[in-house]
Amino acid sequence: MVETRNDSSLYKQLAELPSYKAAQFQSANVLRVTTTTTDHVKVAKRTSIKTYVVSEGQTIASVSPDVPEIAASALSPSRKYLAVLRESNDNSAPDGKKRFVEIWAEDKIQASLEVTDIHGAFYTDEYLFSISFSPSESKIVYTAEGRPDEPESDPLAKYRFTPNFGETYGGKKLPSVFLFDWKTSEKPTVFKITPAESSAPALLGHPVFGNENQVFAVAYEYTGDHRLLGVIYCPNRQASIWEFTVPTAAVEENLKDLKCIATKLTTGESAVRSPRVHYDAQGHAAHLIWLSNAVGGPHATCSALLIRDLSSNETSTLVKSVWDPELSQFPGLYLNTLPATPFLNTNNASTTSLVLSSIWRSRSVILQVGLSDGTVVNLTPDDEDVPYSWTILSTDEQWQILATRSAPNRPPELLLGSVANGVVSWLRVEKPNIPDDVRKKLEDLKVKVISIPGREPTETIVVRKLTQDVQPSITMPHGGPHSANALSFSPISAALAIEGYTISYPGYTGSLGFGEKHVNELLGKIGSLDIEDCIASIKHLVSLGYTAEGPGQQYLMGGSHGGFITGHLIGQYPTTFSGAILRNPVISLGELSYSDIPDWYFEESGIRYTPTSLVTPELYQKLWSMSPISHVDKVQCPVVLMIGDKDQRVPTTQGRGYYHALKGRGKDVQMLCFKDDIHAIDSVEGALAGYQAAKELFGRKQSESQAN
Template structure:
């Protein structure tokens, strides 16, 4: 699901855009659907019927598109193409940002101006201003190294805020942003005379922001994101957390009354709003979710005029849209399904609560439990027990919700049980759980996964303890390789995608700061003691004990975890004649997200599991 919005005419209409992988094209395609909801004439908070949506309509999914090396800005309305501007020919900026970190697209109230973020155009003049980054140097210095913002933000270095005037066709670029700040996530303030934005410091150098957005902004110890305005435009909301530390952590919701904000500098170009408020601020909505039907995951997509749109799924049920009105006090929500999924699966799934053994309790964060989601195939073997695949998420501060997961569903369909483990440090269990893992990776998280596996085997005798495999990517690959090294007699196969193998060598090669519990500072030079501690926490120290066959899948353009990490384990295993296979994807990054790569990795993983289980 990409996005959903509601419109109101005589009846509410829900418009949604969906994403689907097309293995023939080797790409993702987008399509849209629209539903018209008929409310009761006597009770406008009661949905009487939902009209059939009609056929799915393919969409480009782009407002800004590329054609023959040119960037075109196209504005469409119900009468057709309203405006088309050749942004390349206007030569006011470089490539437009379409990422979730910096990118934005915001209409002014009068809908005559459009706000967005693009790369600053390269400075080709001889003039050079103090404090400018290498990307702004004269053309004769074009070979000077140009920093960008890391994994999935390659070639995005110096973002600028831009506004297009649709009446005149002119484009203005915001001047006066401090030279050491990269702006993004911008939107219009009320009356469209000011702009709110987030600014990330990129001095002394840039660090990868993807999944690690808790970096330094206007406050030395605060990181903020996701600016939103209240519906009446009077209040700013934003999410706030601490700088550095866990990459993903519990955030506080902050609000500031718009009238009390200060304008800190003025715009220096004509045709742009007269002033800029340099601040940040997330929409907070609380809905009365009572008596929820039996879905594992509910995600609130949007709320308009008390009508909520949610996306529901479970490990055996692909995503579906549902709508319902916010209830009055003492009432419950009546949910209406817009469209059932094409198919559901009769997998059995359950959530396991796992208790930490006393000897493995964290003395600083005592009494923390965690969980796992067990998914079993619908038709297990009649006589033999079911092989179990232990699936470990990355992050490490991420999670496996009880929602639809294509990899899990595919493995279950092929006869494997899948245990998705949310070890201590996973999100969704509170800030103490997240903080408990700092300095304890390679130990606490490894033991948690092993405890979860033993718990599942004890509670379900249909699982085969002699046919166990472990899979995961990034930190999940780190834990997978740890498990087959620390418990060499326990697992019979391993498949790891872009795993962290040696934290000591990762320190100087990743686009992010290390999270093994050593306090980070920009000017810190690693000591011998720090490097020794990182090495001790790494799977490479257990390579000599690994007996299970290991499948490695590496992205040649991975900037989060260098592919040399996986190569280090590959060479260690090859030198000992241990069974190992390496798949190399030269054009892919850390997430291995290309459609053809995803298909290749899944098929090879399944074949590896069948061969060795």
């Protein structure tokens, strides 16, 4: 029996459990971990830094709650220093923020400098952010918004259009690399690293030190039609790795900009990111490692891992892309970025490796890659009772790993691993503090990955109560489409499963973790192949007796491309579903309006995108036929649309237009608008409203079906 009362207490308890976002080793047994927690009273996400001391299998923890002024921080390789990028509210500052760079040693500040007038906001995202110490630990490099050049001779300079980096970047346009030096001069100084050559790129991020006067960074480029295509979730953006030689004399002269010799290290068209430097036993920069994808095409594909020998300057591929693996074979690398400290056994060159997290079918796993031969070893335990997904947070650069794991029926835990001969011994450092009654309800959920017959390699993750009863089902197709529903914890899904729904996460064709072939196979077939996979998943669960057909039995929730799939399903199979919730959905492919990824609409429809691409009448007809809007007249079930007003990825006109189209046809439709939410609608208010909308809509249809 499904719980139909719209009580949010269970969801709130699950959503308020902490998740682990970043970590570093302060020493072999002292761990510094950043966590985030949802606070429904303050309606905010709160960040805390916890310190754990692990001794003889026992853990002592202390917490520093609420560190809102710390934008980012990082420990030096020796763990002696802590670099802090701090932002504080100040109405007198141009954008309401004052910014400081600080260096701490234990509980004492060693150096501090206000940088409010030097640059704009710090970049703290995973694609452009990094804090890197020089080998001498006397300097750091980091990324921040540069100040645009506005010549006095140009009275229109401040009005001239400059593209930004799209979704989640809040108008950030000029990522620049800054060097903070607190030892060379009498006082701390910040310099902007600037290429000496006018032909070198200016949009720089993710800087890392090599040797003392050597900095590597990722350079992004404008497209031919002067765009910066959205970066987040899109590792197919043209970018290159550059080496900058920092002039020591310029640092000593306290110049504002450091004019550096710039050398491009990657050739041809490539989409690179996440550079990491491996140091040898003598402390010299030995290798540069980075991730690389093809430019254009599907927005996320199988990544290659490249390595450059810094003594010979030769570059080779350490791990190649995988096309079509067998069921149990390594499917390739699928990840956004490498860990900040990924290396193991750096004092033993013959066994040096790096570790990373990647999608392997419907699971996130930890992989070890040998630097000498690219051998890949799966370090993830074969959990017999609970199918966990694992994510690496950090290493001690010797033999220890910090990781977090979760499952659809298990909230995140923190674990410490010791690696020996390709095997990891794991110690649970912390598990969530859950009330006994809630823990029991979670443990009563069963999680299973089910292959869909005749649709290989399609499979679906099923979460449901331990019962033989047939339960109403909520199918939740993921967005992307080139992403994945890994076996990880979701408060909304867990709460709905506890309340009596069978939750199904279909990994349809185009999902990551199954090989490059299956990513590319969806191109030109969206609206058909992905729909067929999802409906086959639903029918298979019906045949297994997990759920049933008929009124009040089948529901849908999906966002972005998952909303696109949801719109197709309720239009193509109008009598199958009793309710649907769509978050920032793609509804009409031909009506682009504005998106930070216009290439998505073309490439996913099977049409190559170029800077001259336009939607012609002939193309519009094709895109219309592939879109959910073409089935709007057949929709029968009630629909709730959720729109993030600050979404830069899917134009809000898509969902709003669908609302009016349904309303004009007399359909049962509601629209919820969130003025401060972006594409994900993952704010405290937005996430809670999504859960409440599901309970209200699905619960209402349950009551109606039971009454009939």
